[in-house]
Amino acid sequence: MARRRSSGVLGILAEAQRQQQRQQEAQRRAAVAAQRQYERAQRDAQRAAAQGEKEALRAYQQGREADAARRTAELDDRVAELQGILATGLRGRPFSLADLQEPVRLAPFDPGPLGTPVPMPDPAWYRIPPLTGAQALNPMARRQYDEQAAHAQARFEYDWRAAQAADQQRLQRLGEYRAQYDSWAAEQQRLAGEYTGQAARLAAGGVTEFFETALFWRTDWPEEFPKDGTLAWDEGARQLVVDWQLPDFEVVPPLSRIRYVKTDDRDVDVARPATKSRELYREVLAQCALRVLAELFRADAEQRLDSVALNGYAAAVNPATGREEQRYLVSVMVERADFLAVDLERVEAVSCLVDGLGGRLSARPDKSEAVRTERLADEVGAHREDASEDEPDLFEMDPIAFEELIAELFRARGLRTRTTARSGDEGVDVLAEDPDPVTGGQIVIQAKRYRHTVPPTAVRDLDATMVRQGAKLGILVTTSGFGPGSRRWVEGKPLTLIDGPTLVGLLKEHGLRGRLGGPAVPSPQAPAVSLSPGENAVIPAADLTEVSVRFSSTGAEADLTLLLLTADGVVRSDEDFVFYHQPSAANGSVTLHPKESTAGRSSERATLRVPALPAAVDRIAVSVNMDSDSGASCADLREAGLEVRGAAGSAWAFSPPADPAISAMLVAELYRHREVWKLRAVGQGWADGLAGLARAHGVDVA
Structure with missing residues (x-):
C-alpha cells in the first residue's frame, strides 16, 4: 500500500526537526x-x-x-x-x-x-x-x-x-x-749578490768552493729541508767527500687523511701507519742522496771528480747518552762512470742507492739507527796537521826505503817482517808473520807509493797473490787512496786497505816519521805558566783577541761549560749559558768546539774573543760538569788539566783538585780588573752538578 505524506502540525514539526539535523x-x-x-x-x-x-x-x-x-x-x-x-x-x-x-x-x-x-x-x-x-x-x-x-x-x-x-x-x-x-x-x-762576487773566486780554481756553491745555490729543495754540509777534496784520490745534513723524521706527515663524521659532527685524524711513514722517510733520504750526487757530477763539466763519498746525517738524540749528535743514516761511495750509467729518471730511489750503487741506508731511520761510514770529510787531510819539515815526504821517498818503512811499521805492531827482493817478488813487497800460535799465520803486504787513486786491479791482484802464497791476510798500503770499487771488492774478504792519512797516523802512533806532501809547520808555543788554586795572572792585551781554553782528562768524561757573567756574578739571560746544547753566545764571541778524543784522553776547547764581548759582561766562568746519569764525581777525572793560551802565545795551566764531593766545578774565571783582564784558578764546585752550577749564576733551571 502506498504511503502518504503527513500533513498538519506533525508534518511541520517533522520538517523542522530534519532541517535542524x-x-x-x-x-x-x-x-x-x-x-x-x-x-x-x-x-x-x-x-x-x-x-x-x-x-x-x-x-x-x-x-x-x-x-x-x-x-x-x-x-x-x-x-x-x-x-x-x-x-x-x-x-x-x-x-x-x-x-x-x-x-x-x-x-x-x-x-x-x-x-x-x-x-x-x-x-x-x-x-x-x-x-x-x-x-x-x-x-x-x-x-x-x-x-x-x-x-x-x-x-x-x-x-x-x-x-x-x-x-x-x-x-x-x-x-x-x-x-x-x-x-x-x-x-x-x-745570496745573489754574494754569488756574483764569488764567481770570480771560483773561476780561479777552488774545487771545494765550486762544489759547495753547486749544492747550495739551488732553491727548489722543500723549504724546511736543511741545506748544510761539509765538503773536503782529496787531490790524490780525486775524490770529493761530502757530509750532508738530511731532513729529520718530522718532515713526514703523521696523518694520512682527514675524515668528517656526520653522525658526530667531528673531524677524525687518520694516522699514517708506522711502516708507511718509515718507508716514505727512507725514500726521502735515498732521493736526497741521489740528488746531491747528481748535482755534483752534473756540475763537474771539467771532470775533476773520479768519485764522491757521500755521508748523510740527521741531528738526533743518542739513546745511550741522551745528547744530540750527528747520526749517519746514509753512506755511499760511487765512481763517476758507475753513477752516470744510471738512468735516474726511471729508478726506484732506495733500490738504486742500496742495490745499484752499493750504498748503505738505515733500516730504521725513524729511530735514528746509524749506518757505517767509509770516510768522513774531517778525515781528509788530517795527516797534515802535525807534519814538520824534517819528516820524510813519503811521495818522494826511495821505493826500497818506503818498503823498509812499511816493514818497520808492522814490525812495531808485533809482526815478524822482511822485505822481498826487487825481482821475483810475485807482487809481494813485505812478507809478515803473526807469531800467535792460535790466530797467527802468514800475511802478504803490498806497498803502493801513488799520488792518484789505486786502481781496483791492484786490489784484485793482491787477492790472487794472497791465495797463491797461502796467506791468511793481505794488506795493501798506499800514500794515496782507494775508490769505491776497491772498497766493495774487499768486503767480506781477508783484505785490508790502508790509505795515506791512515798510514801517517799509524806511523806517528809507533814513533815513526813520514808526511804526505808539503808540511804545515806549527809555530812554536811558549811553555804554560802553572797556577795554583786561588792564584791569578794578568792577561796581556795582545793575547785577548783570541783566547783558547782547553780542558782535558782521562778516566771519566766531563763537559766544558762557560757562563758570561755581569759584575754581580750572574748571567744576563739563559743565552749567556754556553754548553753542548748551546755552543755559542754573544754573537760568536764565545764558541764551544766539538769534543775530541785521542789515545784515551778526551779534550774540549772553547774560543774567547774578549774585545768582542758585550760591555755588560765582566767575567767568564770556565767550568766542567760530569754526566748526571753516570753518577761520577770530579774525583773520577784522571790527569785533568786546564790550559789557557792567548793569541800572542802567553799560556797558563791549572790542575784542578779531584774532589769526590762535587760533580760540577768552577775551574777558572777570566775577569775584568780595572783596565785589564785577569785569569784566576779556582777549583771549587757543586754537589748537584750542572743544575747547581747554573742556579748559582742566575740561569733559570726548570
Whole structure:
C-alpha cells in the first residue's frame, strides 16, 4: 500500500526537526574539515621548516666534508712533494759559473688556499617558510613557527661567527706566510749578490768552493729541508767527500687523511701507519742522496771528480747518552762512470742507492739507527796537521826505503817482517808473520807509493797473490787512496786497505816519521805558566783577541761549560749559558768546539774573543760538569788539566783538585780588573752538578 505524506502540525514539526539535523551535520562536517585543514597546514609548515633545516644542515655538512677533503689533499700534495725531490732536482739544469751572474728570478707570491676567503653562511639556508592561510590564524601553529624561526636564527648566528673567526685566522696565517716569503725573497737577493762576487773566486780554481756553491745555490729543495754540509777534496784520490745534513723524521706527515663524521659532527685524524711513514722517510733520504750526487757530477763539466763519498746525517738524540749528535743514516761511495750509467729518471730511489750503487741506508731511520761510514770529510787531510819539515815526504821517498818503512811499521805492531827482493817478488813487497800460535799465520803486504787513486786491479791482484802464497791476510798500503770499487771488492774478504792519512797516523802512533806532501809547520808555543788554586795572572792585551781554553782528562768524561757573567756574578739571560746544547753566545764571541778524543784522553776547547764581548759582561766562568746519569764525581777525572793560551802565545795551566764531593766545578774565571783582564784558578764546585752550577749564576733551571 502506498504511503502518504503527513500533513498538519506533525508534518511541520517533522520538517523542522530534519532541517535542524541537517544543519548540525553540516556544522560537524565543517568542523571536521577545518580540523583536517589545520592539521594539513601544520604538517605543511613542519615539512617546510624541516626542509629548510635539512638544506642548512646539508650545506654545513658539505662544507665540513669539503674542508676535510682540502686538508687531505694538502697531505697528499706534501707526500707528492717528498716523493718528487729527485725529479725536481733533475728538472733543473746543471750548475755552472754563469748561473752566479744571472739576475734573481723569484716565483711570485702564491697564497694558495690561504688566498681564498672562508665562505660566509647564506641566510637563505636558515629561512623558515612563512605561515599562510588558516595557519597564520592558528595559535598553536604560530607558536611552533616562532620557535623554529628562533632556532634557525640562532644556528645562523653561530655559524656566521664561526666562519668569521675562521676567516680571521686565515688572514693571520696569510700575513705570516707573506712575511716569510718576503724574508725568503730578501735572503735570495742577498745570496745573489754574494754569488756574483764569488764567481770570480771560483773561476780561479777552488774545487771545494765550486762544489759547495753547486749544492747550495739551488732553491727548489722543500723549504724546511736543511741545506748544510761539509765538503773536503782529496787531490790524490780525486775524490770529493761530502757530509750532508738530511731532513729529520718530522718532515713526514703523521696523518694520512682527514675524515668528517656526520653522525658526530667531528673531524677524525687518520694516522699514517708506522711502516708507511718509515718507508716514505727512507725514500726521502735515498732521493736526497741521489740528488746531491747528481748535482755534483752534473756540475763537474771539467771532470775533476773520479768519485764522491757521500755521508748523510740527521741531528738526533743518542739513546745511550741522551745528547744530540750527528747520526749517519746514509753512506755511499760511487765512481763517476758507475753513477752516470744510471738512468735516474726511471729508478726506484732506495733500490738504486742500496742495490745499484752499493750504498748503505738505515733500516730504521725513524729511530735514528746509524749506518757505517767509509770516510768522513774531517778525515781528509788530517795527516797534515802535525807534519814538520824534517819528516820524510813519503811521495818522494826511495821505493826500497818506503818498503823498509812499511816493514818497520808492522814490525812495531808485533809482526815478524822482511822485505822481498826487487825481482821475483810475485807482487809481494813485505812478507809478515803473526807469531800467535792460535790466530797467527802468514800475511802478504803490498806497498803502493801513488799520488792518484789505486786502481781496483791492484786490489784484485793482491787477492790472487794472497791465495797463491797461502796467506791468511793481505794488506795493501798506499800514500794515496782507494775508490769505491776497491772498497766493495774487499768486503767480506781477508783484505785490508790502508790509505795515506791512515798510514801517517799509524806511523806517528809507533814513533815513526813520514808526511804526505808539503808540511804545515806549527809555530812554536811558549811553555804554560802553572797556577795554583786561588792564584791569578794578568792577561796581556795582545793575547785577548783570541783566547783558547782547553780542558782535558782521562778516566771519566766531563763537559766544558762557560757562563758570561755581569759584575754581580750572574748571567744576563739563559743565552749567556754556553754548553753542548748551546755552543755559542754573544754573537760568536764565545764558541764551544766539538769534543775530541785521542789515545784515551778526551779534550774540549772553547774560543774567547774578549774585545768582542758585550760591555755588560765582566767575567767568564770556565767550568766542567760530569754526566748526571753516570753518577761520577770530579774525583773520577784522571790527569785533568786546564790550559789557557792567548793569541800572542802567553799560556797558563791549572790542575784542578779531584774532589769526590762535587760533580760540577768552577775551574777558572777570566775577569775584568780595572783596565785589564785577569785569569784566576779556582777549583771549587757543586754537589748537584750542572743544575747547581747554573742556579748559582742566575740561569733559570726548570
